[in-house]
Amino acid sequence: MNPIKNLRNNVLNILSPHKCQIRATFITKALIVVSPYLGRAAIRRVTAYGHSWTWRNTPDAKNIVVLGGSFAGTELVRRLTETLPTGYKVGHELRAFIPYDFIAKGSPLGILRRIQDEAIAITNTQILLASGERIDYACLAIATGSTQQFPANISCNKRSEACRELQGAQQTIETSPKIAVVGGGAVGVQLASDIKDFFPTKDVTMVHSRDRLMNRFGSRLQDYVLTALRDELKIRVLLNERPRLPVGGNFAQSTCLTFYDGHKEEFDLVIGCTGQRSNSSLLKSCYPDAISKENSCILVRPTLQVFRATDPTKSLPIFAFGDVANHSGPRMGRAGWTQAGIVLENILSTIQGQAASLIYAVENGEHGSDFLIPSRDGKLDLEAENAWKEYGVDFKQFWK
Ligand SMILES: Cc1cc2nc3c(=O)[nH]c(=O)nc-3n(C[C@H](O)[C@H](O)[C@H](O)COP(=O)(O)OP(=O)(O)OC[C@H]3O[C@@H](n4cnc5c(N)ncnc54)[C@H](O)[C@@H]3O)c2cc1C
Ligand SMILES: NC(=O)c1ccc[n+]([C@@H]2O[C@H](COP(=O)([O-])OP(=O)(O)OC[C@H]3O[C@@H](n4cnc5c(N)ncnc54)[C@H](OP(=O)(O)O)[C@@H]3O)[C@@H](O)[C@H]2O)c1
Missing domain, CATH: 3.50.50.60 (FAD/NAD(P)-binding domain)
Structure with missing residues (x-):
């Protein structure tokens, strides 16, 4: 072995020594989790198809802006481009190794504007980019994650240099x-x-x-x-x-x-490898009291809506999720991915004038509730090709 x-x-994957018993328990639990997901995914595909025919690009459409283009941010962008009603569109700042050209594949033309830039500050209505551009937002979703030190993270944002x-x-x-x-x-x-x-x-x-x-x-x-x-x-x-x-x-x-x-x-x-630092500083100028003093993560309610420590009852049209947010879940890709679904529903409620009500329930945070699944099929490249497929890009074609 x-x-x-x-x-x-x-x-x-998180594993265990009592292989058979744990594996059976894991499979049962996985089926419980995966079955409704597959059902929801099928419904989502049909609804997205209908949405692509009904959404209209109106000149006065308001922006839903997503900051951060990784696990959490891209999932939310994808879901928003399949869901937003006419009158709203998505703006998105990001940088990545995997090209994001096809992230909104199948979605109506004009629903997504993708920007590669850095958000340096926000006001209560606008985002200020490093390029000097200002973008209005009706609703903002912050998924700017965390910064790790080299080599867990790299400083270049161009593929060849990285x-x-x-x-x-x-x-x-x-x-x-x-x-x-x-x-x-x-x-x-x-x-x-x-x-x-x-x-x-x-x-x-x-x-x-x-x-x-x-x-x-x-x-x-x-x-x-x-x-x-x-x-x-x-x-x-x-x-x-x-x-x-x-x-x-x-x-x-x-x-x-x-x-x-x-x-x-x-x-x-x-x-x-001493840990990570949350990329929350863009809130410093306008909402410094929305940043945790303990860990510099962005303060969020269980609905992932941002709140200010000095005025906790007031609702801001801002959500934070993934590694940057002070939620009770794990700092892991799949947690950010799950949270994107919560933020999506709560953004839709907010733009309809209702209170955000969907709550993020931690999936696997309890101490000791993890699974150990011994496995020998881990690929050296962590099956990166599949991640490219997820984003609609053919890895082999890209490198031809
Ligand atoms: C070495 C390593 C291995 C890991 N392995 C796993 C694993 O196997 N499984 C797992 O579930 N989790 C794993 N994790 C944890 C996982 O990577 C994180 O939980 C996940 O990346 C968080 O996703 P996120 O979208 O919240 O933020 P991030 O992935 O940190 O992405 C944030 C994005 O926002 C962008 N950004 C930041 N600031 C700004 C700004 N001001 N303006 C515009 N854009 C901005 C960044 O460039 C980045 O693209 C690993 C972490 C590390 C470091
Ligand atoms: N496969 C996966 O799922 C996966 C893989 C990688 C990362 N992640 C996630 O990414 C997040 C970040 O992981 P991470 O490993 O970078 O950070 P981390 O979980 O914070 O671990 C860093 C550790 O280094 C310790 N440390 C700090 N300074 C030290 C020093 N000078 N000497 C010795 N030890 C020191 C810290 O201890 P103190 O608390 O005592 O300072 C801390 O326990 C985590 O939430 C992790 O779960 C997940």
Whole structure:
């Protein structure tokens, strides 16, 4: 059994040791979740087809603006272009590796305007873009996610430069015999195990501040990950340690770390995987009190509608979801995707003059309610081709 392939799937799927029983439970639960979804998806397709014939592009159409073009934002855009009534259209700021040209495939012409730019501030009626353009909004959905440090995130927003940035990181890892990964959340665990998977002879140390790796997840996964890293992959795991990373040196070569007992150790490469920061700053000028002081996420009600701490009863025509929002769900792609459906319904209510009432119920947030599904079919590229298909682009045709 290859522990790495399993580990990859652990982090992706969340697993368990009691295979048969858990798998049966998982399949039952999955069917309960998936069956209504398939029904809804079929209804959605028929309704979208009808919508494409009835929506009219009127000159005075009001904007529903979606900020952020990733898991959460693109799902909402797709749903809005299939649903919005005449008199409203969608504006969308984004950047991505996968081309988004076909995101609104089949939707009526003129319902979506796609803009590649950065939103730098909002007012109570407008969005200000870095290019200087101002866009009016009737309703705003913020899905600007979070920023990770390199290499979990990259700084370039052009495909060729971004690929070069990633290749540079791979080369540095390849030529560094002794590596420390600091931060044992999902990103650190994934990175440390990937390094050892590709380069089994490297000396890899995982340093984590808590007494359990992946402390945001359930205890079964935490136990599994620790055993896989330490006993099977032979990664040195140092828990309850919080060495200071060099300033600005999240991916630092020839770096010394100092541990609690005072001892210092030199590494050829130190990679910080110490967490993410919410991209909520565009609210700072107009609604600074809508940003959480604890974690800088945007404050939202269970309806994912933004509220101000100083005036919590007032309803703003603004929603926030995905990683940027202070909801109670996990910071994961599928959570943002689910939340897009909630935001869609609540936007439709808002533009009809009704209160947003649909509530986001956390699917899998309870401690220990996770599933462990051992699997050996994890593909090296995480089946990226399927993601392209999801966005209506043929990967092979694109690269021809
Ligand atoms: C290494 C790694 C692996 C992961 N693996 C998984 C996994 O296997 N499964 C899973 O479910 N989750 C995974 N996650 C978590 C998942 O990636 C996030 O939960 C998800 O990306 C959040 O989606 P989002 O749309 O809210 O925000 P993001 O994905 O952060 O996207 C936000 C988008 O908004 C844009 N943006 C930001 N600010 C502005 C602005 N001011 N103006 C315009 N655009 C802006 C950004 O460029 C970006 O495109 C992983 C995370 C990391 C770091
Ligand atoms: N496959 C997946 O589903 C997947 C994959 C990757 C990421 N994600 C999601 O993406 C989000 C971000 O993940 P992440 O791993 O980047 O962040 P994270 O979950 O916040 O983990 C980072 C960890 O690093 C620790 N840390 C911070 N500074 C440290 C230091 N100097 N020394 C040692 N440890 C330190 C933090 O501990 P303290 O809290 O003590 O500071 C924290 O536990 C998470 O919600 C995660 O679930 C999901």
